[in-house]
Amino acid sequence: MAIITLTTDFGEKDYFAGAVKGAIHSELDEVKIVDISHSVSPFHISEAAYIIKNAYKSFPKGSIHIIGIDSELTPENKHLAVYLDEHYFICANNGILSLLASEIKPEKIVEINIHDRVETNFPVLDVFVKVACHLARGGTLEVIGKNISEIKYLKQFEPLVNSEKNQIIGHVLYIDNYGNVVTNISRKLFENVGKGREFVMSARMVNFPEIFETYSDAINFEVEKDKRGEEDGKKLAIFNSAGYIELAIYKSNPHTVGSASTLFGLDLLDTITIKFE
Known part of the structure; x- marks a missing residue:
């Protein structure tokens, strides 16, 4: 059974985390959803990276990790799906990946390109969930994105x-x-x-x-x-x-x-x- 984890800055008050879980269950009847944290400080990339970097290793290989921090799609903030250390990570290209991959090089990185098929102003719900469920069904990264090698790097950390x-x-x-x-x-x-x-x-x-x-x-x-x-x-x-x-x-x-x-x-x-x- 696939495992999908959630790490966000949504907090517990709003509907966002619940909506994401509901969307996942609507696509996959049998899936385990694990909340790593929804209490990341708003838009705080290094804090989120610290949490997910030290949590994901406890999950089985092949787990899928959605990271909903600063995820709005912009020309400078594309969306990525990554295979790293036998785990999948779905996040924005805002530098968080460089912090996750500071010791282990990703085996594959794709820039997600399904946005023309999905109308959204809530990309974690509409884009990241689609990608996570695709991977949970055994789908490949190449189907949902194009291979890239360069990612945003945050040296100041x-x-x-x-x-x-x-x-x-x-x-x-x-x-x-x-x-x-x-x-x-x-x-x-x-x-x-x-x-x-x-x-x-x-x-x-x-x-x-x-x-x-x-x-x-x-x-x-x-x-x-x-x-x-x-x-x-x-x-x-x-x-x-x-x-x-x-x-x-x-x-x-x-x-x-x-x-x-x-x-x-x-x-x-x-x-x-x-x-x-």
């Missing part, structure tokens, strides 16, 4: 390393449900540049001299609970499960005491600097 190789400048890539701040600095980049050297990581006025493997590694459980610093909002940095440096407050609640994002004063695209000694 890559961390910068200085010429002396003693500094990395990254930025906030994502803020999760706990208010934890995910940077675009990967463990691989950190280790390749740092080579085991001492460092200080800075985010606004907050410094981090150490990166832990898990949140609880920052807590000394041999010390009495009231002396561990948890109550004061223990700040920490970890390598998260997606392999990126993440800044956090131990067991914080963004709705009560605050979170890393609010307490550190960090928002999307804010700068993170790592200096090696």
Whole structure:
């Protein structure tokens, strides 16, 4: 049975996500639809890429992923269908594919050309669903588009390393449900540049001299609970499960005491600097 996933910035209030699901079921009686997220910040390409990049690998090979972010068709924002890592992705050519394909090269990319057969001002519903259902039936990419090799590339989302190789400048890539701040600095980049050297990581006025493997590694459980610093909002940095440096407050609640994002004063695209000694 085919699996079609949805990642959008539609939110939960409006009818958009429900309409897309209904359209899929109208074309395919037996299909599994999985919501990855409908809470992506509006038009936020890097946030959507982070979510789908770290979710799709858990799905079976051959799954079809609709990405409904900044999907209006324009001369500068064509529609793509892509076969990457044995999965299909349907999205706009707005740079999100370059973020998904930063480590794995797509095997095939087509520019969707069925628009002359579909009247729409809601392309995720009318175009992306048609393509997804075509693929779910076993159809090929060539039927719905022409092969292309060049895609829009967003270089500004890559961390910068200085010429002396003693500094990395990254930025906030994502803020999760706990208010934890995910940077675009990967463990691989950190280790390749740092080579085991001492460092200080800075985010606004907050410094981090150490990166832990898990949140609880920052807590000394041999010390009495009231002396561990948890109550004061223990700040920490970890390598998260997606392999990126993440800044956090131990067991914080963004709705009560605050979170890393609010307490550190960090928002999307804010700068993170790592200096090696």
